[in-house]
Amino acid sequence: MTRAFAMIMAGGPSEDLSVLTEVRSEPAVPFGGKFRLIDFPLSNCVNSDIYNVAVLTQYKPRSLNDHIEIGKPWDLDRASGGVRLLQPYRGGPYGDWQRGTADAVRRNLDFVQLQSEEHVLILAGDHIYLMDYRPMLRQHLQTKADLTVAVRRVNLYETHRFGIVSVGSEQRIADFQEKPKRTRETLASMGIYIFRKQALIDILQDTDYVDFGKDVLPAMLKGSGEVYAYPFPGYWADVGTVQAYWEANMSLLSESPALDLYDPEWVVHTRSQERAPSKIGPNAHVEGNLLSNGCRVYGEVQRSVLSPGVYVAEGAIVRDSVILNDTSIEAGAVVDRCIIDKGVTVRAGAKVGDGDDNTPNTDMPEQINTGLTLAGKGCVIPEDMVVGRNVVIHPFCGEEAFGKRKKVASGKSIGKNLR
């Protein structure tokens, strides 16, 4: 009998992912060809024998709902437990929209109360990692902790991006700093928590804490709670920015990637689309790629990750890019260092990701400045159009959105932000 159930946070707007999250929530963003980010926590749960899982949604959940449905691919379509989608609702005791992760759980405290398991595993829906939660749960039970936080070592120069913990004897957490400017500690919280159920209820009921990292964890440390760290040595990536998302995809192309998707002992389950095998044409040139089923490649594809159903015409070139489902790259087009969302048409002769001008995107200079060009879902890039770097083409832009121009300079945006 498993002693914990899981709650996966899947409601955030994740603005840093630009066009990818304009049409869907971050956990529903495709990854590694045929997966979506939420597949990782969901698969980790079932592979760790946790068959009672709630997914908390708020921001643009439709794509996520379609993906999870009744949980069939994860064997979570069950009579007892299984997967449940928890939407925001009106009429509860705590007001309307959820303001953060802890607030989202607070709105569902009645659900937490009702579960028969005594411990709650809180997970993020947008992290990529393969982790057995059972040893962490075992430690949590042995130490009789109120809260156990999974932590990992990060580089000193990265500590400002994470919640950093200091650990005393026997993995007990002594101190916590949220995104510290300067610190000597390098143990970062992974946003994975196991709470004793009653401790979770006590800390959320009748308080106003919004976020687990910012509010709840410091409050637990200040109070009389027993808080422990659980070090996790494996691969873990938070793909919260377009650069991190692109890098995580590209890292799968190495000879033996840190993230092993081919391990039969730890299968990442997903809703597989029904597609024929990928087909590679007589004059095609494919090197260093991931190709999903249903792809048809007649041109050149190098160091790229292609989702199901992508079409690359003869004479087209795709390099160092992530191309999502059913996008079609027509003859003579060149796609270089791009993230192209689903159902995009790159017309013949277009050049996307062109030149060396690395002017950051004018709307999102902080987030889009590494030379990646993004094309949103369903847009059409006109024939012979030249698109520079750090360009954002918002979803569903037709050819008319480009007007009379023949070139889109680096750093520009096309179309309307759908957020």
Added chain:
Amino acid sequence: MTKTIAMILAGGEGTRLTVLSEARAKPAVPFAGKFRIIDFALSNCVNSGIYTAGVLTQYRPHSLNDHIGIGKPWDLDRSRGGVRLLQPYQQRKGQHWYAGTADAIVQNMEFVWDNRADTALILSGDHIYKMDYAPMLQYHWETGADLTIAVMPVPLEETDRFGIMQVDEEQRIVAFYEKPKERDKGNLASMGIYVFNASTMEKRLREGSADTPRVDFGKHVIPAMIAAGDRVFAYRFEGYWVDVGTVDSYWATNLELLQPEPTLDLYTDNWPIHTRSEERPAAKIGPQSKVVSSMISNGCVIRGTVINSVLSPGVYVSPGAVVQDSVVMNDAWIGPGVHVHKAVIDKQVMVGAGTVLGTGDESVANMQMPDRLFAGITVVGKGAVIPDGAHIGRNVLINSGRDESAFPNDRIVADGQTI
């Protein structure tokens, strides 16, 4: 209101496919990478709106049972109707295996009546084609036929492989010859697709006795119905239809899919072929690899060269290996430096480093099966382990599960040999 039930005959041995159908029934033989042959009949049924189907098994059904399961991939897991596997069973009055196609049906007439069907669509589980059965059923009801047979013209020199018929101007069948030796009977061939009025069918099947056998549809039932004056009509079908009877045609039918625009379109039309998709990540094409004119399924890892071949899920091609003009099934492992040419390699085969497979004289037919293996194709059965540095000729048959000890000391297997 009429109701149609599909009865899919899946019990035959398919001996001409040699080792491919040794451990599995012919309908369960993999095809086009991720499909199995029976997927076509099952998908045609559901795409035609027929959601009640019986699959009649007899020979080595395990692989087929696993594949069909409760029919989920075809949406045939239903509370009313759905798919049912019908195995031979014992009765009070003796016990007998299915003696032939018609005998298998008559032993399961109760299944037809339990589903309250009045029209029976009899299909073969080992044909590859896309067909909408709805117009054929419409035609059957409009003509008030007792039996409608789908027909297509075949080359005159192949008429001895088929049931050949002659029709009058109303398409009513006046004469039927099962596999005629003479070439003068016309070229209108039965596709083994029959629509029966269920009660007439039962009446004719129950007439069977030692003198008037009703064991096989082509040999006994159809001629008897024509002789008795039943209304038997032909329905002309135009389109792709293949009975992959031999290793040669199995190999050729697979490789035909690699044409730029094959007759059998698995990618773009709205007649999806459903199958039980294995859960595998996208195919990985290594930086040092070369892949042209091929179909690569999910879960494959390619580090060598693949030319003009069809690879099922999970095939590993080592660096320096070359696979050309071949069909390679699930999870086969092709070692470093291996050369494979014109071969059909079954699941989980291991080809040791440096082995050359498929080299030599194509005209030397297999000694044991000169009538089945003569076109230069070498066949390796499921799970065979071929030692390092072996030299294997053409038309060679390596039986399933053979390992190094079965090979000669010098590891040279001449053309036409069998291991």
